[in-house]
Structure formats: structure tokens, C-alpha cells
Amino acid sequence: MNRPAANPILRIDFQKRTSAPCARSLAQEAPVAFEYNGLGYAVMMASPQDLIDYAVGFTLAEGLATNAGEIETIEVAEVARGTIVRIALPAERGNMLQERLRLRLVEGSCGLCGLESIEEVLRPLQPLAHTPAISREAIAIALANLRDHQPAGRETGAMHAAAFCDGTGRIVAAREDIGRHNALDKLVGHLAREAGDPATGFILLSARCSYELVEKTVRARCPALVTISAASDLAVERAAAARLTLVSLARSDAALVMNDPYGCFA
Known part of the structure; x- marks a missing residue:
């Protein structure tokens, strides 16, 4: 799904002080619109691949369904300059859908506006109760193989x-x-569709750790999250409140254990 660059690209070498043309593929980024029961819900900028997994993971992360089985159908339609993903939910999820749509309208005008939106963002998470299957050795092995x-x-x-x-x-x-x-979201959706149990392992992300990633991991009921870059203060706070094992700045030689409620690294 990647595309060759349309314009010529020049690679410059600072040490050798040379430059030369080079070929390069560009990551594809396109609008993906989510519709639920015929109602426009959100337009995300994403890479248009694994969109069924994305739809399931996004739906679960938004709290519109509690498991993949509640999603009745998913239809992916390519349109001019983007993709529409149409998701059908049971009628009994209608009230939740309407409430989430109302909150999205409030949030969309200027980011996070007003006390109600702040409370929605910081709403309590259901604490995790599983001791994670994670160790120093396991993190090192996963990091070594992630690039593959x-x-x-x-x-x-x-x-x-x-x-x-x-x-x-x-x-x-x-x-x-x-x-x-x-x-x-795509990973969580894949696990949900394939009946994979997130409680049996840990999630590794090639990114910094913001609070949203902590919350998505907790809602997926995965007890441990490892990120290659640093965690924000709110991410650590939310991880502690939800009893999520959180490891950040994970490198081949070291990592920072930000929260270890089960003593996995004692």
C-alpha cells in the first residue's frame, strides 16, 4: 500500500558532503471515514490497509461495542480520495452511539472543551487483575525481532x-x-477477530506512550505495555490507576519500568 515518491528525492550526506538521487517509497496516508448505523462518526487519517481489523479495534476502543461479536457487519468502500467503513451495530447500542456522537461534536469544535469533555477523557478505567506474562528477557527478544x-x-x-x-x-x-x-487499534481488532487473548502476553509499540495508548491497552484487557519511546506523565498516572504494567524507553540494552504493580521486575 506504499507508493513511490512522485517527485525526485536527493539524498545528502553531511559527512561526505555529497548528494545523489535516490528512490524512496512513501507511507500512504488517506482519510478513513467511519459510519455507524448510517451515521457519520469520525474521519481518521490512516494507512488504508487492514481496515477490518482497524474497524473492530476502533469500535472497541470507542466503547461502541464490548466484543467483536456485537458488530453485525463491516463494509469497506473505496471512494474518491479515501475510504468509507460502514459498521452495523445492534439496535440496543443506539443510545451509546448517540451519546458518543454528541460528545464527539463537543470535543471536535476546539479540542477538549468544558468540564464534561475533560471528565469523559479522564473517566475511570476498569483495573486489570492479571499478572502479566512479561520479563526482561521477553522484552529484549521482542525488541530484537520487531523490525522483521x-x-x-x-x-x-x-x-x-x-x-x-x-x-x-x-x-x-x-x-x-x-x-x-x-x-x-488494528492490532486489538485483529486479536478480537481471531479470539486471541490479550491477557496472555504484552503489547510492544514503536512509539512514545501517550495516555490514549495506555487506555486502549487497558480496554483491550492486556496487562502490560512496552513502548520504544518515553511515556507522558498522564500515561503513567493512568497506568498506575488501572494496574497496567508499563515499560518505556525500551532499548536493546535498557528500559524504564514506569509502573510495576505485580512486581514482575523486582
Whole structure:
């Protein structure tokens, strides 16, 4: 789904002080519109691949369904300059859909506006109760193999990856997208569709850790999250409140354990 650059690209070498033409693929970014029961809900900028997984993960992350089985149908339609994903939910989810649509209208005008929107963003998460299957060795193994699961990232240098790893560090599944949130939604959607149990391992992200990624991981009921870049203060706060094991700045030689409620790294 990546595209060759339309314009000539020049590679410059600062040390050698040389320049030369080079070929380069570009990560594809396009609008993906989500419609629920015929109602426009959101337009996301995403990489238009694995859109069924994305639709399931996004629906679960938004709280519009509690499991993949509640989604009746998903239809993906390519249109001029983008894609429409039409999702059908049961009639009994109508009140939740209308409430989420109302809140999205409030949030969309100027970001997060007013006390109600702030309370919605910081609403309590259901705490996790599973001791995660994670260790120093497992993180190191997953990090060493992540690049093998990033074909689009290797080709473009502009794609994030979200991977689900088992307790040994083996990467069970991975998804890529130009947006880190989208990549995680795609991964969660894949696990939900394939009946994968997020409680049996940990999620590894090639990104910084913002609070939204913590919340998506908790809602997926995965007990541990590892990110290659640093975590924000709110991400750490939300992880602690939800009893999520959180590791950030994970590198081949070291990592920062930001929250360890089960003593996995004691």
C-alpha cells in the first residue's frame, strides 16, 4: 500500500558532503471515514490497509461495542480520495452511539472543551487483575525481532508498529499504520477477530506512550505495555490507576519500568 515518491528525492550526506538521487517509497496516508448505523462518526487519517481489523479495534476502543461479536457487519468502500467503513451495530447500542456522537461534536469544535469533555477523557478505567506474562528477557527478544514485522516501516521509514508478544517474547501478531493509535487499534481488532487473548502476553509499540495508548491497552484487557519511546506523565498516572504494567524507553540494552504493580521486575 506504499507508493513511490512522485517527485525526485536527493539524498545528502553531511559527512561526505555529497548528494545523489535516490528512490524512496512513501507511507500512504488517506482519510478513513467511519459510519455507524448510517451515521457519520469520525474521519481518521490512516494507512488504508487492514481496515477490518482497524474497524473492530476502533469500535472497541470507542466503547461502541464490548466484543467483536456485537458488530453485525463491516463494509469497506473505496471512494474518491479515501475510504468509507460502514459498521452495523445492534439496535440496543443506539443510545451509546448517540451519546458518543454528541460528545464527539463537543470535543471536535476546539479540542477538549468544558468540564464534561475533560471528565469523559479522564473517566475511570476498569483495573486489570492479571499478572502479566512479561520479563526482561521477553522484552529484549521482542525488541530484537520487531523490525522483521515492519515491512512497511522498513520500506518507508514512516510507519508505526504495534505487536502482541507472548510471555517468551515471540511476536504473535503485528500491525502497521502511519498513526500509532491506528496501529494499536488494528492490532486489538485483529486479536478480537481471531479470539486471541490479550491477557496472555504484552503489547510492544514503536512509539512514545501517550495516555490514549495506555487506555486502549487497558480496554483491550492486556496487562502490560512496552513502548520504544518515553511515556507522558498522564500515561503513567493512568497506568498506575488501572494496574497496567508499563515499560518505556525500551532499548536493546535498557528500559524504564514506569509502573510495576505485580512486581514482575523486582
